[in-house]
Amino acid sequence: MIRQGEKIEVTLTVTNGSASPVSVTLTATCDCLTAAPSSRAIAPGEEGMFALAYDSSDDTGNVRKNFLVTTDAPGLERAYFELRGTVRAERAGAAAERDRAGAAQAGGSPIAMVYYYTPGCRSCERFLAQELPRRERELAIRIVVERKDILDPAVYAELASLASSLGQSVRAMPVLLAGRTLLQGEKEIEARIDGVLESLATGLEGDGARSGTTGEPTEAPLLPHGLSVFAVVAAGLLDGVNPCAFTTLIFLLASLALAGRGRREVLVIGAFFSLSVFLTYLAIGLGFFAALRAAAVVPLVSRILRWLLVAVLVAFAGMSVYDYVLIRGGKPTKILLQLPSVLKRQIHKSIRTQVRAAALVGGSLLLGFLVSIFEFACTGQVYLPTLAYLVRVRRQASAIGLLVLYNACFILPLLAVFTASWLGVSSGKITALFQTHMGAVKLGLAAVFLGLAAFTLWGG
Numbered sequence: 001m002i003r004q005g006e007k008i009e010v011t012l013t014v015t016n017g018s019a020s021p022v023s024v025t026l027t028a029t030c031d032c033l034t035a036a037p038s039s040r041a042i043a044p045g046e047e048g049m050f051a052l053a054y055d056s057s058d059d060t061g062n063v064r065k066n067f068l069v070t071t072d073a074p075g076l077e078r079a080y081f082e083l084r085g086t087v088r089a090e091r092a093g094a095a096a097e098r099d100r101a102g103a104a105q106a107g108g109s110p111i112a113m114v115y116y117y118t119p120g121c122r123s124c125e126r127f128l129a130q131e132l133p134r135r136e137r138e139l140a141i142r143i144v145v146e147r148k149d150i151l152d153p154a155v156y157a158e159l160a161s162l163a164s165s166l167g168q169s170v171r172a173m174p175v176l177l178a179g180r181t182l183l184q185g186e187k188e189i190e191a192r193i194d195g196v197l198e199s200l201a202t203g204l205e206g207d208g209a210r211s212g213t214t215g216e217p218t219e220a221p222l223l224p225h226g227l228s229v230f231a232v233v234a235a236g237l238l239d240g241v242n243p244c245a246f247t248t249l250i251f252l253l254a255s256l257a258l259a260g261r262g263r264r265e266v267l268v269i270g271a272f273f274s275l276s277v278f279l280t281y282l283a284i285g286l287g288f289f290a291a292l293r294a295a296a297v298v299p300l301v302s303r304i305l306r307w308l309l310v311a312v313l314v315a316f317a318g319m320s321v322y323d324y325v326l327i328r329g330g331k332p333t334k335i336l337l338q339l340p341s342v343l344k345r346q347i348h349k350s351i352r353t354q355v356r357a358a359a360l361v362g363g364s365l366l367l368g369f370l371v372s373i374f375e376f377a378c379t380g381q382v383y384l385p386t387l388a389y390l391v392r393v394r395r396q397a398s399a400i401g402l403l404v405l406y407n408a409c410f411i412l413p414l415l416a417v418f419t420a421s422w423l424g425v426s427s428g429k430i431t432a433l434f435q436t437h438m439g440a441v442k443l444g445l446a447a448v449f450l451g452l453a454a455f456t457l458w459g460g
Contacts, residue, residue, distance in 0.1 A: 007054065021044065023039065024042055024048055025039035027070070028052075028066075032057070033052065061086065063085060064082055065084070066082050069081060110143065112146070116174055117149075118149070121174065168184075170184070178200060181196050234444070236406040236410045253421055271364075271418070277414065316337070316385070321443070322336060347374045385452055389456050390402055
């Protein structure tokens with residue numbers, strides 16, 4: 001049993017009983033477990049020593065930590081081993097007291113740092129789990145790091161204010177605050193971290209350490225705020241007028257006319273129908289966003305999601321262009337990105353049932369919900385990539401606010417059409433207008449897909 005926050009080392013001895021040299025590599029499956037050295041060659045008949053370091057700061061109770069041992073010996077290519085035990089939780093403040101005591105034994109106060117990064121960033125996790133502990137050993141110092149998720153709007157606002165107070169702007173990720181020094185981007189952190197640590201350890205941090213300019217290119221640039229908002233607005237508006245949503249809307253207007261609904265009733269139905277669509281899509285978006293963000297915390301999953309998103313976006317862009325060619329050739333019914341026939345029939349059935357319902361408001365809300373669920377098979381082609389894009393690169397504004405903005409833009413065409421119908425514009429004229437610009441909508445969607453793919457690569 002060990003105390004929470006305590007660091008221990010376990011020695012692993014590997015004996016080479018073969019007649020040939022064997023290369024052995026240890027790989028931990030969590031950040032709190034590291035091996036030094038991580039790999040080495042062992043001569044025939046000799047032993048190799050590995051020191052496994054375990055940091056229990058984030059654990060409590062019964063724990064099991066795995067590490068993988070791989071070799072180039074035939075039949076012994078890989079094997080999993082387990083380190084198990086119990087971590088006892090400490091009373092509030094005990095960890096901080098222990099850190100101060102440990103630092104005093106090392107000859108000074110702990111060096112406090114704040115690391116702003118995106119959970120799931122593989123190189124960031126490696127820096128925290130391997131690079132900083134190595135520098136602690138080499139410089140005989142103790143480092144206490146506070147980790148902050150840059151995707152949290154409040155955290156980003158805090159960082160932006162901090163950078164401004166130091167005469168800088170946020171220009172690269174990750175960001176490391178050490179004393180009054182702000183290092184931005186992996187290259188700058190790697191190039192200057194040793195000098196900053198030595199200065200802080202000796203209490204000689206100077207003004208030169210505060211400069212954020214190194215002359216080297218920065219990495220992972222942030223997307224300009226305007227570009228991100230533009231991408232979300234464009235995606236929402238175009239998704240609202242894509243054939244999936246718009247043809248359903250036209251069918252709804254025609255059904256209302258056949259059901260004998262007056263202009264005032266059409267306006268009421270349109271308002272509550274649009275509200276229901278907005279709330280339903282927002283709820284769907286919040287659910288998928290939470291799931292995608294949770295998945296992105298796992299480095300491998302985050303990387304897979306990123307490249308899968310780019311591939312899907314490029315594929316959708318190509319299909320949108322192909323649909324444009326079909327529309328120009330007079331074959332709009334042959335387009336690829338459209339609702340399956342079975343879902344179209346379900347939507348039409350729901351519309352025919354609800355437009356005749358006596359409960360005007362309740363029927364409109366239920367209809368909006370049902371249509372949203374059925375249509376998601378098609379409108380999700382734009383919505384889901386937008387959500388995944390926000391998870392990957394959104395760093396300047398509230399992601400929830402952007403989801404609200406997207407859905408507000410999505411229902412704007414609905415509100416516009418219902419308003420036009422209330423003003424006396426027939427569904428035939430609206431249909432003719434839509435068919436005239438259907439090809440332009442497809443090209444616009446292709447541009448949005450390619451833009452999201454480029455922004456994802458840029459911000460990845």
